Amino acid sequence: MSENARATTRLLAKLAATIVVAGALVAGLMLPWVGGPGLAARNSVSLLDALPVELTDETPAGVTRVLASDGSLITNFYEHNRTPVTSDQIADVMKQALVDIEDSRFYDHNGLDVQGTLRALVKNVAAGEVQEGGSTLTQQLVKQTLLQTATTPEDREAADAETVGRKLREARLALALEDTYSKDEILTRYLNLVYFGQGAYGIQAAAQRYFSVNAADLTLPQAAMLAGLVQSPFYDEPINNPENAQIRRNQVLQRMHDLGHITAQQLSEITPTPVEVTPGQAPPNGCIDASIGGFFCDFTRQYLIQELGLTKAQLDKGGLTITTTLRPDMQRAGDQAVLDTVAMGAGTVAVYDVIEPGTGKVLAMSVNRRFGCDAPECESVNFATIPTKGSGSTFKMFVAAAALEQGLPASHTITTSEPYESKVYESYDPETQRIEPYEVENVGSNYPRTLTMTQALYMSSNTYFLALEDALGRIEPAVRMAERLGMTFDYSVTQTPAQQIIDENRPSFAFGTDGVSPLDLANAYATVAARGVRCTPTPVLSITTPNGEPLLGEDGQPVVRENNCEQVIEPGLADTLNQMMIKDVQPGNRLQTGARAHIPGHQIAGKTGTVQERDSVAFVGATPQFAASVMLFRPRDTDDVGSYGGGLPAGIWRQAMAPILTSQEAVPFPPADPRYAGRGVDAAPQRPTRFQDNASSRSGNRSGTTAGNTTPPPAEPEAPEQPEAPAEAPTEPPADTGTPAPETGGDTVTN
Template identity: 65%
Template sequence: MSTPARPRARVLAQLAATILLAGALLAGLMLPFVGGTGMAARNSASLLDALPVELTDKAPAGNTRVLAADGSLITHFYRNNRTPVQPDQIAEVMKRALVDIEDSRFYEHNGLDVQGTLRALVTNVAAGAVREGGSTLTQQLVKQTLVETAATPEERQAATEESLGRKLKEARLALALEETYSKDEILTRYLNIVYFGQGAYGIQAAAQKYFSVNAADLTLPQAAMLAGLVQSPANDDPITNPENAQVRRNQVLQRMFDLGHISEQELTEISPAPVAVQEGVAPANGCVNASIGGFFCAYLQQYLVGELGISQDTLDNGGLTIQTTIRPDMQAAGDQAVLNTLAMGDSLAGMYTAIEPGTGHVLAMSVNRQYGCNDPAVCESVVLNTAHSQGSGSTYKTFVAAAALAEGYSQFFTLTTGDPYVSRVYKDGRAPYDVQNAGNYPATLDMERALYMSSNTYFLALEDALGSVEKPVRMAEAMGMDFVSPPGDQIVEENNGSFTFGPYPTSPLDLAEAYATLAANGTQCDPTPVTAVLDRDGEPLTDDDGKPVVTGDTCTPQAIPPGVASTLNQMLRKDVEPGFSGQTASRAYVPGHQIAGKTGTSQSNFSVAFVGYTPQYAASVMVLNPKENQNVGGFGGGKGATIWNDAMTPILAGQPMVPFAPADPAIQNGNTREVPACSSESDCQSALQAAGLRSTVVAVDSDQPAGTVLGTDPGAGGRAVPEQVVNVLVSNGSAAPAGGAGAIPAGGAGGTPADQAPPPEGALPGGPAGN
């Protein structure tokens, strides 16, 4: 069949243009050529001066790898799917096939092959189609490299424009490359950079994509097919155009036979067979495709770009290795724990966020959502573990308790409050701020018992004793809380008594960080998802000043007094561990371990929270509707504590118990005085005065004779601050049983019996944010 006139004319035109171009190249390069071999006279100094840095790299960068703490692969970041390989990791038949079809004189010329170009054009004219390439592999490598490393549209246009200037530049750079690198190095670099279609850049990605094998294991028919793809990856794609792919593969085989590199038997056996593709799956790309911890991955990506200053372009094209802190076992346990309580796609989102005390390493971020997918029923693109949305309720009481302990108030500091309790310091508009408990609480509590029972009235009264919310706010900030709406300074300025009830938008990550400071005995560590970022050569990635972008953990020793932390840890154990009447977080307990924690419920039950911790792990749980206000149902000791228990039981069950440090006796007692025992009204007044305390007589209904001293409030042996008023409880002689105002020693009887359910958390309707 004769060749159509139009394609033949086009090829003839290309032939004429190339002849002219060849003459221009000779004149432009001003290099003498010897005979017909194309061997240029050496003039390396002028050539190497023109070699840009893009062409001096040993290999193109591959995909960035994201690794878990145990070294397992989570995902990649890449724009072009590429895995560079070494020369010995590429099958020799692959190298032979590519050279034969693209540049058969590759091992003879030194970068510029005018003779080969003319021969290729003659062959193409005779065939009426492109059968052989015109440029050398070295010239193609120059073009591909300049295109892929173009940083601006202008640079990309300059690398692809059809102009004599570009051809001259490519020719000069090709000669310079041949002066610098061996043939095998040039061929390997070409095979690592060239595009093979289907998103596969480089021979390893192509071998995996089309045949699910490594480049070293490619067979002759596979190599011939891949070599044929280089000229037209879309047209000869074996997945979408298998007939075209077979034709092109056979052209490569024929060329290899013509050059004596395969036998006639190989040619005749392979050519009739269709292309056999075993399509592989491209490597995971980005956090949507992460094998585990999609929300952690998204947090990591934000941290790398926002905190460490690594550009997304570097992540996508730099071939980095990112060593993260995520523990797959803790992530998997957290994922399952959340789903045990809240189904995927439930309107309520459960966020479990775990941190390692003393390092700040983020260990897990679980949500009953999929990260970044397209189904609105189950997907979420916001990292809810770091979002400031609802408040976390009475988890903030811990900050108030910490501030009080730091100010010298004892853990035995005892207050008797009414219910409701009307503040003497804080306002609600123009009226005094007041609060009620949810459920039945003893009127008299010490700080420890009020904390683990989560008494609203006690903690508003404790804020009264502190005089303002400034010290609790600053304590929370020192522990790691980041108030954004409103900021901490505004909270201090507004001086709202509701601070202790946690009404402010709270990040689950901040909450875990703050309690991790307690677990680490006062050492606050900024959360981090990464321990190392290595460049393509396995060296620490550096910034513009040459300093590593990752410099280690960022921790502040004694951010809060260690004694305050260790004392609070012992106090908060009673909220979780068995045997403490009125505790709110018993569902979180894992047998055989020391666990401290605090529950919380926000205003109108729009969110519930629990933060639990051991000396090794700190984890927060928050449950809320991230789209709109919704009554969560229950309190922090329900869904929150249950999720925490389910997440931590598999982790703690196989580990030995690690004890908390003992409480600091000086912090425990603070500036308090022991309440002395006494037997008469006058004796009590004298003894209390001698102890630096004040007294007042309170008549109590009792069947004891009138005037009989029944005890004191706080009771003998309890603790009171200097000048605190101690009630001397005196019988009025009535027949009523004792106990009206209650001579309840600090830490003594009272509260909910151990065999009953814990008192409900939170506030009554119209009350403040609660536990």
């Protein structure tokens, strides 16, 4: 059999099947009206009851919009590019063109056009091909709604199956729709739902995609072209198939003329002209298209799914409005500061995260990468949140906080040797294969041997903080303090679990050697800045449905609730810590490490950090209004990043925060609490005396690594912060090789 014969046979078979379906359809649909008006009324009620929920929504959902806190658009999430519009936002000529070409008896039938179906059958049989469809616009609306809302392959197959059962169900639902909604409502829903090609769902998206206009402003030629796309959006769209588009548009125009809706002059003027298009871009979709804050966008999407329990379908199909905590001014300032310091896509990653103390609102996330795109400077790993490298001596704040809580005041004075050998903690020496006392030293020769806790914190003395860990007797208080303030230790790739650090009694904890999340770090310091109130970091202010109502969870309550905040340390302890760390930034404190972050007129509580070999460096600074972390690290190797924490990171912090802080009134920190300050945060040692209290009594407590444990300790502790050379950091004071200024005294320890 020839190919032509086979084609003819297939066509005749299809036409025969169509006739059978139409006959069954007519018989099945006539049944409710056989027996008089009473029976018809009863069946009308049953048809309304049969409407699935997908067909009771008056407007199909559009894209989910993700907004910054000021209402500006960050991006959209969507599976279908659709922007629903109201009836008065659609040009009348568009409605007329669609009705004329798809369902000219639309305003006369009740959802099922039996006369039109039979007419189409006769015409198609006579022509030997399918030239005219028999479904009404209402039937098409039913089919397209069920197809586009199907969640399983089985549902999609059922909505598109060429069976008598599907046709009967579709027709009955069409009748129910007509009994429920007005003609204009049905037509508007159809125009908002149907696919027009080029990824455009609905008339507004189509008008924007092909002509860069709104649906209300469509002209007759444009409306005719769009109406013609409904049946074959791929083959007749004008961007890739302009000749097909012109032929199909002219068919629509001819039909409109035949029905008396356009004049012969309009027809003759338009049909010879090609289709004129002014293509518009599809709306941004996903974090890869974010206009600002791509990594913040990624954090938000993960938060919506993992913390708030939304599904991907809800995000991509729900038409939600998600208002986030992002402050565009802070994001732009952070982006500029980061890129002015480390080039886009450089081997060194630079990260800047900002959190609002007391609320947990994440205000900005800057990374010297573009999120998710396919280019050398792009990155899908969210370095702003994932623990990658350590943050060095920023962890000394946790040890200091634990010591204050254990009763050792800010004036607690210790004299240490150089290097200092722990009386409590041990480590494994792989060269000698022996368990030996844990030992650290400072970098350089200008560190005083005698320091208060305040001095040791802003000078970042390694020897002092190992001695302070000795005074605590075990590492658990410092680890638990870090957890309470907001640090997590559950990323197995780069972090050691908190309990393991405690069980192994690791003294290297104070030196921040494990991977650290920049967001966690900012949040921990935000807790201290908020006087001890820890909040869960959140990027979301509100989520509303297409009708403007708050999105509800399975419990019937809004999915976005008041943030989870709690008091985790005494306000006085936090106040004292802040006053101690102010000295790291405020100029005039000898051997301070964070002076480059100073912004005149504002109190900034800060701490620097540098891991061994300067593989990773950090600065964290906070005011009562903002807390921000900066980290620079090499994610795939261990090369020197070229700075200490008090250099480039502190400089990024200052550049990013200066325009924000200088535009508003300064807010000072509360003064230190005498209960935790001892003889004052500014207190310095008297002549040190021989240590006679619990530290010496613990000197024989070998509670660290035990003999037989052959696991080497973590990486060596961080080198302390040193001021950068004047050429690199002109705003930073030169290194001080002298003794710190005398202070007023406090409890003293000699080790």
